[in-house]
Amino acid sequence: MVDGAIVKPGLTESCADTCCRSTPSALSLTSERAALIRQAFRLEWMTVAWMVVEGVVALGAGLAAGSLTLMAFGLDSAIELASAGVLIWRLNVELRHGQGFSERAERTACRIGAVLLFTLAAYIVAGAAWSLWTRHGEAFSLPGLIVALLAIPIMTLLARRKIAIATQLGSRAMRTDAAESITCGWLSLVVVVGLLADLMLGAWWVDAVTSLVIVGFVVKEAHEAWSCEDCCDQD
Numbered sequence: 514m515v516d517g518a519i520v521k522p523g524l525t526e527s528c529a530d531t532c533c534r535s536t537p538s539a540l541s542l543t544s545e546r547a548a549l550i551r552q553a554f555r556l557e558w559m560t561v562a563w564m565v566v567e568g569v570v571a572l573g574a575g576l577a578a579g580s581l582t583l584m585a586f587g588l589d590s591a592i593e594l595a596s597a598g599v600l601i602w603r604l605n606v607e608l609r610h611g612q613g614f615s616e617r618a619e620r621t622a623c624r625i626g627a628v629l630l631f632t633l634a635a636y637i638v639a640g641a642a643w644s645l646w647t648r649h650g651e652a653f654s655l656p657g658l659i660v661a662l663l664a665i666p667i668m669t670l671l672a673r674r675k676i677a678i679a680t681q682l683g684s685r686a687m688r689t690d691a692a693e694s695i696t697c698g699w700l701s702l703v704v705v706v707g708l709l710a711d712l713m714l715g716a717w718w719v720d721a722v723t724s725l726v727i728v729g730f731v732v733k734e735a736h737e738a739w740s741c742e743d744c745c746d747q748d
Contacts, residue, residue, distance in 0.1 A: 553600070554608075565590075567664055572590075573656070580704075599690075626689035627736070628735075641722070644721035675690060686738075696727060
């Protein structure tokens with residue numbers, strides 16, 4: 514999500530524009546780069562705080578309403594918590610030991626982020642297939658609707674800032690984390706659409722169908738994150 518709107522798949526920079534543009538590992542950590550890393554730290558801790566609230570509400574509401582989309586939304590919150598934790602570790606390595614020491618942490622964070630994204634995509638597909646097979650939709654959930662509506666502007670701001678800082682740092686790992694925020698934003702919109710469709714139309718299938726909308730984007734980002742190491746090595 515960028516400039517107040519959810520980021521469309523394909524609009525973020527490619528691996529060649531971020532990871533492969535990183536500066537040589539021999540350079541020491543400059544004051545400007547250290548300031549960017551501290552900004553990234555603040556964004557990640559803000560992410561952690563919101564994901565705890567979002568995850569608890571979404572999972573609780575999803576279980577109560579039998580909503581696939583809300584459950585996927587809650588699972589994405591847990592995955593984003595893990596992704597934020599990985600980024601905090603990766604940023605801490607560079608802040609303590611310099612840019613040269615952060616390269617291995619960067620690659621590790623890329624791979625972990627990719628696995629988390631693949632896990633989310635697999636869960637969404639499996640859950641949607643099961644929902645359509647059993648013809649089981651969701652029940653309307655007011656707490657779920659509220660947290661999803663709040664998540665849209667919150668994830669807009671977080672994703673926008675993460676993408677900007679990832680570009681300046683040349684960090685593929687942070688861009689992968691930004692993709693998690695973008696995914697959360699899309700899921701927020703999907704949850705809102707699904708819940709309102711159930712409330713107004715009683716359309717049981719909307720929950721499963723809308724959850725599949727973001728799978729292609731999630732898989733694309735996961736694949737790019739996983740291949741980042743080869744991309745950087747070639748550079």
